[in-house]
Amino acid sequence: MSLRLTDVNYRIEKKQLLSDINITLRPSEINGFIGPNGAGKTTLMRVASGSLNTPGVTLNSVPMTALPIEYRACKLACLNQSSELDFPFKCFEVLRLGRIPHLTSRSHNERIVEDVIDRLGLHSLRNRVYTTMSGGEKQRVQIGRILCQIWDNLDSAFVFFDEPTAELDLAHQLVFFDLMKMLAAKGASVSLVLHDINLASRFADELVLLRSGRILAMGSPSEVVTKQNMMQAFSVDSEVYRLDARPLIQANIVIPD
Amino acid sequence: MLNFSLLIICLLAGLILSLSVGAAKITLVDIRAVLQGFEVGDLQKTIILDIRLPRILLAIFVGGGIGASGAAIQGLFRNPLADPALIGVSSGAALFAALYLVVGSGFFYALSGLAASAFLGGLLTTCLVLEVGRRGGTISAMLLAGIAINAIAIACIGLLSYISTDMQLRGIAFWALGSLSGADWNNVYVASAIPIIVLALSFESARLNAITLGEKDAIHLGISIAGFRIRIVLLTALAVSIGVALTGVIAFIGLVVPHLIRLTMGSMHQTVIPASALLGGLLLLVADTASRTLLAPAELPVGILTALMGGPFFVLLVMRKKGRLGI
Numbered sequence: 047m048s049l050r051l052t053d054v055n056y057r058i059e060k061k062q063l064l065s066d067i068n069i070t071l072r073p074s075e076i077n078g079f080i081g082p083n084g085a086g087k088t089t090l091m092r093v094a095s096g097s098l099n100t101p102g103v104t105l106n107s108v109p110m111t112a113l114p115i116e117y118r119a120c121k122l123a124c125l126n127q128s129s130e131l132d133f134p135f136k137c138f139e140v141l142r143l144g145r146i147p148h149l150t151s152r153s154h155n156e157r158i159v160e161d162v163i164d165r166l167g168l169h170s171l172r173n174r175v176y177t178t179m180s181g182g183e184k185q186r187v188q189i190g191r192i193l194c195q196i197w198d199n200l201d202s203a204f205v206f207f208d209e210p211t212a213e214l215d216l217a218h219q220l221v222f223f224d225l226m227k228m229l230a231a232k233g234a235s236v237s238l239v240l241h242d243i244n245l246a247s248r249f250a251d252e253l254v255l256l257r258s259g260r261i262l263a264m265g266s267p268s269e270v271v272t273k274q275n276m277m278q279a280f281s282v283d284s285e286v287y288r289l290d291a292r293p294l295i296q297a298n299i300v301i302p303d
Numbered sequence: 304m305l306n307f308s309l310l311i312i313c314l315l316a317g318l319i320l321s322l323s324v325g326a327a328k329i330t331l332v333d334i335r336a337v338l339q340g341f342e343v344g345d346l347q348k349t350i351i352l353d354i355r356l357p358r359i360l361l362a363i364f365v366g367g368g369i370g371a372s373g374a375a376i377q378g379l380f381r382n383p384l385a386d387p388a389l390i391g392v393s394s395g396a397a398l399f400a401a402l403y404l405v406v407g408s409g410f411f412y413a414l415s416g417l418a419a420s421a422f423l424g425g426l427l428t429t430c431l432v433l434e435v436g437r438r439g440g441t442i443s444a445m446l447l448a449g450i451a452i453n454a455i456a457i458a459c460i461g462l463l464s465y466i467s468t469d470m471q472l473r474g475i476a477f478w479a480l481g482s483l484s485g486a487d488w489n490n491v492y493v494a495s496a497i498p499i500i501v502l503a504l505s506f507e508s509a510r511l512n513a514i515t516l517g518e519k520d521a522i523h524l525g526i527s528i529a530g531f532r533i534r535i536v537l538l539t540a541l542a543v544s545i546g547v548a549l550t551g552v553i554a555f556i557g558l559v560v561p562h563l564i565r566l567t568m569g570s571m572h573q574t575v576i577p578a579s580a581l582l583g584g585l586l587l588l589v590a591d592t593a594s595r596t597l598l599a600p601a602e603l604p605v606g607i608l609t610a611l612m613g614g615p616f617f618v619l620l621v622m623r624k625k626g627r628l629g630i
Contacts, residue, residue: 092519095523097519097522097523115522115525115526115527116525117525118525119523119524119525120525122523123523124520124523125520126517126519126520129516129517129520130381130516130517130520131381131515131516131517132381132382132383132515133378133381133383133515133565133570134565134566134569134570135515135569135570135571136569136570139569139570139571142571143512143513143516143524144524146509146510146512146513146524146525146526147524147525195524
């Protein structure tokens with residue numbers, strides 16, 4: 047059970063966007079992708095989630111390109127950075143869209159939608175019209191849609207979120223990371239593109255630091271978030287502190303100089 | 304609030320009302336007698352069965368086709384302001400109709416007439432838009448291709464109008480206004496393909512829902528974009544071409560009807576497609592009934608009425624319900 051990228055290269059016309067990427071995404075792990083703007087984080091996520099049909103990506107040892115797109119949609123869910131939904135769907139209808147790939151019964155799908163509404167605390171938004179919501183509310187609904195897509199097969203699911211917390215306030219960011227931990231605990235492989243290095247360092251099991259389409263460093267957050275790596279990736283001079291407040295809160299904290 | 308039963312009841316009521324009003328007075332008793340097959344006056348029978356009924360059915364089919372196509376095209380382009388005309392079908396049909404009227408039937412001797420050349424023009428132009436859009440790769444590319452090809456078609460119509468005689472010019476103008484006055488049973492048989500096309504469109508509902516999230520997100524929901532795009536465009540082009548060929552250009556129904564449905568019945572395409580077909584049919588029936596009774600025995604082109612009714616209404620809608628329309 048793993049999603050593996052082997053020597054992946056990706057280019058658009060003359061521009062090399064990804065070079066020599068070797069990554070394995072495993073169940074029950076939270077993977078964080080960090081790096082400067084234009085480093086290829088989003089492209090990497092799109093390659094890994096199969097939407098670019100790149101060779102070198104295998105799902106449980108089967109080449110992704112050989113898997114039918116309907117099958118992939120049952121196993122992999124992916125939330126892109128900006129949502130383009132411009133139609134006045136109600137919140138629960140947007141959630142229901144997550145069940146499109148599945149051939150499960152209507153009642154089963156509706157139960158999943160209600161479960162996700164409960165889990166994400168979307169009750170107050172349930173009957174609201176999507177186009178009238180704030181950015182943060184829309185994001186929570188979209189996260190809910192992704193959960194609906196994989197809710198009944200979490201143990202074999204791969205989820206990808208591109209900057210999921212950009213529009214969320216601090217409280218909802220924490221709710222989100224709690225949720226990711228829950229997904230990982232149930233066996234899902236979680237991949238997050240993140241800008242906030244401290245949040246990434248705090249919540250990810252594995253971090254991948256990208257720069258100019260190459261992997262600069264990967265491993266546990268304490269291995270990746272170092273003064274040298276921050277300098278190399280972002281050209282930012284910073285101090286990295288080790289936080290050991292409680293056994294459960296251990297992280298490397300970056301403070302720019 | 305609208306719902307399916309209300310739409311169907313209104314459609315039936317509209318049908319009966321439309322059978323009874325017009326230049327010649329027909330009572331409800333006459334209608335019942337004719338429909339039950341009793342002997343009544345030959346005149347009433349002819350008016351009901353050979354003049355009004357085919358015209359009513361044609362209005363319902365064509366309006367329904369335009370309404371459902373509008374809903375599907377708005378979904379495909381993820382733009383609540385899209386209209387079937389965007390894929391070039393109306394301007395292409397208009398161009399070929401103008402060619403037929405100006406260059407003459409000699410040029411199109413292989414075709415059976417104005418309607419057939421308009422139909423062919425609608426389909427050909429759509430295929431051109433589809434092909435240009437395919438090379439562009441994305442749905443927005445197709446949107447831009449549609450705009451460009453529309454502009455070219457309209458310029459060609461302008462050129463044809465410029466070189467045409469007064470009589471031909473009148474023909475072009477009249478056709479562009481839309482009218483159901485030519486309705487007969489043969490037209491209805493042709494138009495009865497439209498409900499089948501609407502049914503096929505409604506089978507695409509789940510995919511249309513997915514595509515409103517954006518192409519990237521739709522791929523992750525297991526939708527193959529390329530084939531889906533071709534199916535939607537060809538189905539709407541078929542439905543609208545048949546309509547345009549038989550009645551000329553009917554404005555605004557494809558734009559307004561899906562909005563009304565989304566406002567009142569929600570955005571899920573499982574509802575929007577069939578409900579837009581019903582409401583589109585109802586609106587064109589009402590507009591056509593008005594167009595042949597307001598100035599009876601003369602007739603107003605129905606395209607003028609739909610635009611006159613639809614335009615201000617749409618302005619009102621846009622100003623009042625901005626957020627809920629998704630614009």
